[in-house]
Every structure is written in C-alpha cells, then in structure tokens.
C-alpha cells in the first residue's frame with residue numbers, strides 16, 4: 015500500500031495567517047523551466063508551427079479567463095486588465111521573428127521562441143521609456159505561459175480549480191493573491207516571504223490560513239498530496255495521521271468557543287480597565303473588505319492602502335474612479351472615519367507601474383512619497399480624488415515613507431494646489447482635511463518633534479520601521495530571524511515618536527502588523543499609542559486585549575522593556591504579561 019508515501023511528515027515554516035486547513039495541494043507552477051534543445055528537420059516545421067499556434071491560442075484563452083476572474087474578484091474595470099498581456103499574444107514582431115528563427119535554425123519551437131522572447135525583452139528593457147519597460151513584465155509573463163503550454167506543463171491554474179485546495183508556490187504576488195477563490199482556497203504556503211510581505215498581509219485580511227518561508231516545499235510536494243496546514247504554528251503536515259487530525263479537531267473546537275466570546279464584545283468600546291479609550295480601527299486594501307470591517311466592530315479604517323486600486327491596471331485609475339472608491343469607503347465607514355494613505359508603489363508593490371522596475375534596491379529606491387513627488391500628476395490625481403471624497407465623510411489622508419520635512423511640505427504644497435484646482439472647477443471638496451504623517455523611517459522617528467509641528471497625527475508603519483531600522487528586508491526569509499519588532503532600537507524610536515506627538519498635542523497610532531499582535535498590545539499601550547489600526551480579523555482579539563489591560567500598568571511594563579537589551583527577552587516578557595491578562599486568546 016505504498017507506506018512510505020502515506021507516512022506523516024512535518025515541515026516547519028512561519029505561520030503568518032492563523033487557522034487550520036486540510037485539503038489537497040496544488041503546486042503553483044512558477045519555476046523557470048529548463049528549455050530543451052532539439053534539432054528538427056525541415057519536414058517538422060509545419061508541425062512545430064502548429065504547436066506554436068495552439069500554445070498561443072491556449073494562452074490567449076487563459077488570459078481571458080484570468081481577466082474575467084480578476085474583474086469579478088476585485089471589481090476592477092475589466093476593459094483595462096490584462097489588455098497589454100493579450101496584445102503580446104498577437105505581437106507580430108515576436109511571432110514573425112520566432113517563425114523566421116524556426117526556419118533558419120531548425121531547432122524545436124520552444125527553444126527558438128524562448129530565445130526570441132528573451133532578446134525582445136532585453137531590447138525593450140534597454141530603451142529608456144517607462145511604458146516600454148513596463149511592457150517587459152507583460153512579455154515575460156506571457157512568454158512563460160506560452161512556454162508552459164508548449165512544454166505540456168500547463169498545470170491547472172489555481173483560480174480555475176473547482177475543488178477545495180491549498181496553494182503551494184515559490185511566492186505569490188499581490189495579483190496572484192487577488193485571484194484566489196476564497197470559497198475554495200483553504201490555505202496557502204510559500205517558499206519565500208515573511209510576516210509582513212504583502213501576500214501574508216492579504217492572507218490575513220482574506221482570512222485564509224497561510225505559511226511562508228518554507229524553502230524547497232514546491233519540489234517536496236506534488237499536486238494532489240493531502241496536507242494539513244496549521245497557520246498558527248507554521249506547521250505543514252503531509253499525510254496527517256488519524257491522531258493528528260483528532261488533535262487538530264480539538265484545537266478547532268477551542269477556537270470556536272473563543273470566537274463566541276469575542277462576538278459578544280463586538281459592539282463595545284475598546285477602553286482599558288482604567289478608562290483610556292484607544293481607537294481600534296482596521297486596515298484595508300480594497301473596498302470589498304468593507305463588510306468584514308463592519309462585522310468586526312472596528313472604529314473605522316486607520317489605513318486604506320490605496321495602491322491595490324492600481325493592481326493589474328495598465329493605466330492608473332482616473333480621478334473619478336478613485337473618487338468613487340474613496341467616497342464609497344467614506345460613506346460605508348460613517349459615523350467613523352477612514353485614513354486614506356497616498357500611493358505606496360515601489361518596494362515589493364507594483365513596481366512595474368512606477369517606471370522604475372529593476373532598481374537594485376527597490377525598498378531603498380523611488381518608493382511611495384518619493385515616487386509621488388517625482389510624478390506630480392499621478393500624485394495630484396489621487397489627492398484631488400481624496401479631497402473630493404472627504405466632502406462626503408470623515409476622511410483623513412496620510413503620506414507614506416516621509417523621511418524629511420521637505421517631503422511633507424512639498425506634498426502639502428501639491429495638496430494646496432489641488433484644492434485651488436478643484437475650487438476653479440467648482441467641484442465640492444473638503445477644505446480642511448486632516449493630514450497625517452507615517453512614521454516608517456528611523457529618520458522620521460528621529461525628527462518626530464519637527465514633523466509633529468506640521469502634521470495633525472502620526473501613524474507608525476512598523477513593518478517598514480523595523481525593516482529600515484534593522485536593515486532587514488521584510489520579505490527575505492533568510493534573514494527573517496533578524497526582523498525583530500521588539501529590538502531596543504525599535505522601542506526607542508516608538509517611544510521617541512510617541513513623546514514628540516504628545517508634546518505637540520497630536521495623536522499617534524500604529525498601523526503596522528505589530529498592532530495586530532495581541533502579545534504586543536501591552537507594550538504599544540504602555541508606550542502611549544492612542545490608536546491601533548489592525549488587520550480586520552484581529553479587531554475582536556485586540557479589543558479583548560485592550561479591555562483586559564490597565565494603561566498605567568502597561569506604562570510600567572513598557573519602561574521595564576525599554577531598560578532591557580535582548581529582543582527575545584523583551585518579546586517573552588510582553589507575551590508572559592499578555593498571557594496573564596487574556597490567556598484564552600493564546601490557547602490554541
């Protein structure tokens with residue numbers, strides 16, 4: 015009965031989205047394939063051309079399917095999605111050059127096509143034109159798809175499957191994640207990534223259990239394998255035994271009980287035992303998450319990551335399109351507010367749209383506010399849309415990646431221009447929108463006293479603050495152990511920003527992933543944070559944590575932590591303290 019195959023085996027990764035799932039695996043084909051080289055005879059040419067045409071047709075159909083899927087999944091304007099990809103399948107230069115190469119070289123078609131496509135990408139990429147460089151990404155993607163069809167590797171696309179499954183991939187891009195069929199995907203596992211990579215954040219907001227940082231797992235598993243995924247502990251169990259299943263069944267039951275308890279506090283306020291009210295809001299990427307936010311009991315939205323509106327678009331969305339999206343969010347959040355973050359493209363997000371794809375150090379490159387200041391029209395279109403939406407609800411805006419006061423001033427100068435432009439057009443807008451600054455660069459924390467004089471609030475992006483403080487790429491699994499939110503340096507920067515905010519009479523919140531970690535709630539409360547904006551699914555737990563804590567006492571915990579030197583010991587101290595106050599939330 016093939017015992018070795020059925021034996022249970024456990025792989026340990028990093029659990030980044032809680033939950034337990036059991037289903038069959040689908041390995042998402044991504045690796046560069048070896049392209050075989052064969053000599054052919056002239057008589058084989060028609061057959062090779064036929065294979066090529068069939069692969070192009072199959073790719074075209076695949077793209078149309080995906081296009082439809084994305085339009086359904088994220089409600090985007092279907093006309094523009096993947097249009098550029100479809101053009102590649104019909105690109106005469108690419109096709110004719112391949113056919114000529116076939117006759118000239120007498121090699122198999124996949125080899126010739128691969129060579130031609132590579133050369134084509136190199137030529138396009140070398141031209142100093144952002145539009146053409148953006149097209150390289152499309153051509154590469156389409157080329158891979160065509161090759162997959164030629165090589166007979168066209169796996170089942172995970173978004174076309176009609177049975178429950180767990181996706182296993184080297185990495186998932188935000189657009190892969192957007193394609194996930196929530197009804198059928200029970201979980202996902204990636205070789206790369208960290209807690210704060212964007213696919214992990216998206217998994218948490220979709221409520222899909224996920225594990226990252228499992229190098230080699232794509233080769234180890236085969237489509238059809240049965241696995242149990244434990245998103246709490248990061249364990250992936252191949253061929254789970256009956257006793258493992260029973261044990262996990264028990265864990266699930268405990269979870270359901272806690273969920274009932276949390277349900278009962280949904281409509282209560284997040285006030286600490288000693289009466290300090292902390293605004294507990296949610297982070298969203300897409301307006302489609304609004305129902306979940308409303309159901310979570312959050313006090314509005316503390317971070318709306320607007321770059322996801324730009325996902326899978328060849329052109330940025332227009333002012334009107336953006337206005338409609340922001341207005342919808344503002345109206346649906348009422349009576350609470352929404353903080354719209356201006357575009358944070360670059361880094362690991364949609365860098366092809368930035369026209370700077372291929373930067374050596376994208377996280378240190380032309381990202382977020384830097385890109386917006388370099389492309390004022392892109393920026394101002396968004397600012398006008400936000401100003402207009404703010405006329406319909408409580409909308410604030412904030413700038414990501416501010417590192418210098420000059421950036422804040424220049425951004426605000428654009429905002430003032432936008433107000434004038436809207437006034438000239440006679441379009442209603444909010445005249446006194448509140449503008450905040452994200453603290454995500456150590457530089458920003460260090461000059462927080464200066465920034466505080468020119469901004470209405472701070473929101474700490476700890477994902478980036480930790481990354482930049484520790485010089486640890488937030489998505490690199492090889493150094494994930496060095497990514498330490500409780501490092502004394504991070505604690506000092508947080509304390510510095512909080513005290514600067516309060517000295518200047520403005521409020522400070524945290525919208526990075528640290529805010530969603532219930533074992534760190536005592537620390538953030540103790541450091542003086544006034545607001546926590548968390549992943550929607552964490553709202554009930556963080557609310558319960560806040561209600562179980564005493565803010566003054568937590569101030570003492572934060573002071574003690576600040577005197578410590580070892581990040582792991584600080585984390586343990588916070589965890590022990592939190593566990594004393596809300597043990598049920600830890601009992602998995």
Ligand code: PEP
Nearest residue numbers: 454475476477478525526
């Ligand atoms: C952060 O850096 O903590 C943050 C909230 O922004 P993002 O994760 O989108 O970079």
Ligand code: MG
Nearest residue numbers: 454475477478
């Ligand atoms: Mg950030």
